[in-house]
Amino acid sequence: MKNTAAMVEVQVGAARVLVRVPAGSSVAAALAQQPPGCTRLSVSGQWRAPLCGMGVCHECRVLINGRERLACQTVCEDGMHITTSSAQPAGTT
DSSP: OOOOOOEEEEEETTTTEEEEEETTOBHHHHHHTSTTOOOEEOTTSOEEOOOSSSSSSOTTEEEETTEEEEGGGOBOOTTOEEEOOOOOOTTOO
16 A cells, blocks of 8 residues: 655754655654754753653754744754754864
8 A cells, every 4th residue: 555644854964864754743742853963062062862852941943944942842844944053162173
């Protein structure tokens, strides 16, 4: 049987990697498909990823179309541009 689930396509990162996910998927789920599967760097330079899945911890903060959003609470929309943290950890060059 052919899979007929509706899909949406989002762009991830500065390279705008195209990721296809089923309609209704969270941004966190889309990011989990792309290495490293994280959303941002902490102030100490450690990668952070969604933790609570309900918008309380704010570990999944990303920029979506230029605005800060919680990846676990945002549903993917076709053409959405998701930017994760790309800053260098403190003390690195």
